Amino acid sequence: MSIIMQLIISGIAMGFIYALVGIEYTLIWNASGVLNFSHDKLITLGAYIFGGTYILALKMGFVQGILLSLLTVAIVGVIIARTIFIPLRNLTMIYTIMATVMLGKIIVEGIRLFWGPVPFSVPGFLVGTVKIGKVVISRANIAIIITAFICVCALQLFLYKTKPGKAMRCVAQNRNAAQLMGIDVKTVMVTTVAISMIICCLIGVLVSPLLNISTTMSNMIGLKGFAAGVIGGFGYLPGAIIGGLVIGIVENFASMIFPSVYKDIAAFVLLVAFLLIRPKGITGKTR
Amino acid sequence: MLEIRNIDAYYGKVQVLSNVSLEVGKDEIISLIGANGAGKSTLMKTVMGLLRPKKGSVIFQGEDITKIKNTKIVSRGIVYVPEGREVFPEMSVRDNLEMGAYCRKFSSREMKTHLEDMYEIFPKLGERQKQLAGSLSGGEQQMLAICRGLMSDPKLIMFDEPSLGLAPVIVEDMFRVIVKINQIKKIPVLLVEQNAYMALSISHRCYVMANGMIRLSGRSEEMLEESDVKKTYLGG
Numbered sequence: 001m002s003i004i005m006q007l008i009i010s011g012i013a014m015g016f017i018y019a020l021v022g023i024e025y026t027l028i029w030n031a032s033g034v035l036n037f038s039h040d041k042l043i044t045l046g047a048y049i050f051g052g053t054y055i056l057a058l059k060m061g062f063v064q065g066i067l068l069s070l071l072t073v074a075i076v077g078v079i080i081a082r083t084i085f086i087p088l089r090n091l092t093m094i095y096t097i098m099a100t101v102m103l104g105k106i107i108v109e110g111i112r113l114f115w116g117p118v119p120f121s122v123p124g125f126l127v128g129t130v131k132i133g134k135v136v137i138s139r140a141n142i143a144i145i146i147t148a149f150i151c152v153c154a155l156q157l158f159l160y161k162t163k164p165g166k167a168m169r170c171v172a173q174n175r176n177a178a179q180l181m182g183i184d185v186k187t188v189m190v191t192t193v194a195i196s197m198i199i200c201c202l203i204g205v206l207v208s209p210l211l212n213i214s215t216t217m218s219n220m221i222g223l224k225g226f227a228a229g230v231i232g233g234f235g236y237l238p239g240a241i242i243g244g245l246v247i248g249i250v251e252n253f254a255s256m257i258f259p260s261v262y263k264d265i266a267a268f269v270l271l272v273a274f275l276l277i278r279p280k281g282i283t284g285k286t287r
Numbered sequence: 288m289l290e291i292r293n294i295d296a297y298y299g300k301v302q303v304l305s306n307v308s309l310e311v312g313k314d315e316i317i318s319l320i321g322a323n324g325a326g327k328s329t330l331m332k333t334v335m336g337l338l339r340p341k342k343g344s345v346i347f348q349g350e351d352i353t354k355i356k357n358t359k360i361v362s363r364g365i366v367y368v369p370e371g372r373e374v375f376p377e378m379s380v381r382d383n384l385e386m387g388a389y390c391r392k393f394s395s396r397e398m399k400t401h402l403e404d405m406y407e408i409f410p411k412l413g414e415r416q417k418q419l420a421g422s423l424s425g426g427e428q429q430m431l432a433i434c435r436g437l438m439s440d441p442k443l444i445m446f447d448e449p450s451l452g453l454a455p456v457i458v459e460d461m462f463r464v465i466v467k468i469n470q471i472k473k474i475p476v477l478l479v480e481q482n483a484y485m486a487l488s489i490s491h492r493c494y495v496m497a498n499g500m501i502r503l504s505g506r507s508e509e510m511l512e513e514s515d516v517k518k519t520y521l522g523g
């Protein structure tokens with residue numbers, strides 16, 4: 001029984017990670033109509049900035065390190081938006097997609113040159129476990145669930161209750177009309193990419209206790225986050241959360257039935273099944 | 288109020304407007320008629336700063352706004368209600384209206400009086416304020432688009448084909464409202480229409496456009512009389 005509880009909780013934790021990836025992905029898709037294929041590399045970049053530079057090299061405290069990392073990636077996000085998403089926004093999507101794929105390559109090579117090719121971990125960051133009754137939960141999982149939950153709620157409030165948030169939704173729903181309301185589409189795009197980058201960095205920081213920090217650390221997370229978006233209903237934020245949780249829990253239970261090396265297959269079988277049977281996703285909504 | 292002077296505009300290398308001049312005076316309803324592809328919507332886009340003209344200028348309230356950013360033009364008080372309604376489908380009617388006032392910094396009380404104003408013009412919108420805009424009928428969406436435009440207290444409002452795809456009864460309503468807006472709120476109107484008879488019957492003056500040029504202009508009543516205008520542009 002306690003094993004099942006443990007599987008559910010770690011499933012939820014991973015599910016929230018996938019949900020955050022799905023959301024980060026979805027935000028940019030909504031604002032600029034472009035799939036950002038460099039997003040998993042941006043997660044990696046966030047982890048390196050946090051672990052490699054602020055914690056290990058500069059010996060900062062964790063809280064300070066996280067805050068500075070978020071600020072740093074937000075600036076990187078503004079630069080990326082200004083150099084890629086905005087100049088290419090009126091061209092066919094394939095150009096921007098190619099640009100984001102290349103951006104991903106540039107980031108990975110840049111990381112290899114700057115931080116070196118050897119994977120490492122951040123000692124002492126969110127290690128250990130907490131025992132609640134008979135259930136043992138790792139601190140990392142608790143941190144993931146709490147942070148992701150706050151992040152999702154904050155984002156939801158921002159998008160539905162504030163003026164800049166509503167402007168972002170306007171741009172997502174009808175870019176032309178948004179322009180006619182006097183909404184500065186470029187500013188909205190910059191803000192969106194910056195927010196999306198902050199979420200990427202947060203994901204990178206949160207998974208760093210679970211995975212070694214390496215250039216390939218986020219490949220799987222990136223793909224499964226995309227799957228989360230599709231399964232939940234692409235472009236619809238609550239959908240990404242539902243999709244993420246479904247994948248997280250399903251793959252953890254799959255590891256109970258099949259050898260755990262086959263765990264990753266579960267998410268993708270689910271993705272293909274959804275594409276074939278219900279391409280609109282569980283919620284059937286978009287945006 | 289609004290003066291368009293000798294505008295030349297291009298889409299890439301194709302010239303879509305040549306030497307277009309037009310004037311909208313205080314309290315006037317001006318109609319701009321012409322066939323599909325004559326350049327009417329393009330002219331609207333040029334006024335809104337969404338398309339930069341190669342030559343010529345747009346003067347609004349005595350100031351040259353030709354090179355001003357689109358967002359600034361909106362906050363100066365020119366509102367464009369686009370063809371095909373273009374509401375925000377996944378937002379409530381009320382949110383749609385509030386976004387119409389995006390460029391204004393209204394207090395919540397001002398926002399409320401503005402909303403009530405709109406619900407008075409179109410009571411249907413009040414009944415449906417919580418409904419998603421995408422679930423409204425075509426006519427209701429058009430009303431919403433008009434009200435969304437009015438939310439920011441515009442100094443000039445431009446309607447692009449407001450009658451497109453609507454039932455005849457609703458079309459009459461729509462034109463009645465446009466006249467009302469002009470008379471009660473004292474907002475000058477630039478009305479782009481293919482439904483030329485309707486447009487001519489409510490407007491003071493009229494311009495006829497073809498192939499990116501202004502071919503004719505004059506008082507609307509006179510235009511309705513003239514036989515060759517009828518033949519060429521109104522289909523007999």
